[in-house]
Amino acid sequence: MIEPARKKGFLFIISGPAGSGKTTICDGLIACKGLKRIITTTTRSPRVGEIDGRDYHFCSRADFETKISEDA
Structure with missing residues (x-):
């Protein structure tokens, strides 16, 4: 099987404890x-002002574990 040509790029992972400035760094890089x-998935409840599909993909823990087991 021949795989299509892929554009090479970079993946940045910004990680740190709450309040360490991750969002500030990301917003600066984006600007x-x-x-x-990338919109990530979380099993926690949305905070005030957060919108599903914009800030995070919100789902239950059971749905999250199902997606993992189905490799979705």
């Missing part, structure tokens, strides 16, 4: 370099 943010 200055035109990067895009």
Whole structure:
């Protein structure tokens, strides 16, 4: 099987404890370099002002574990 050509790029992982400035760093990179943010999935409840599909993909723990087991 021949795989299609893929564009090479970079993946940045910004990790740190709550309140350490992760969002500030990400917002700066997006503004200055035109990067895009990946929307991650969480099992916690949305906080005030957060929107499903914009800030996070919110789901139950059971749904999350099902997706993992189905490799979805």
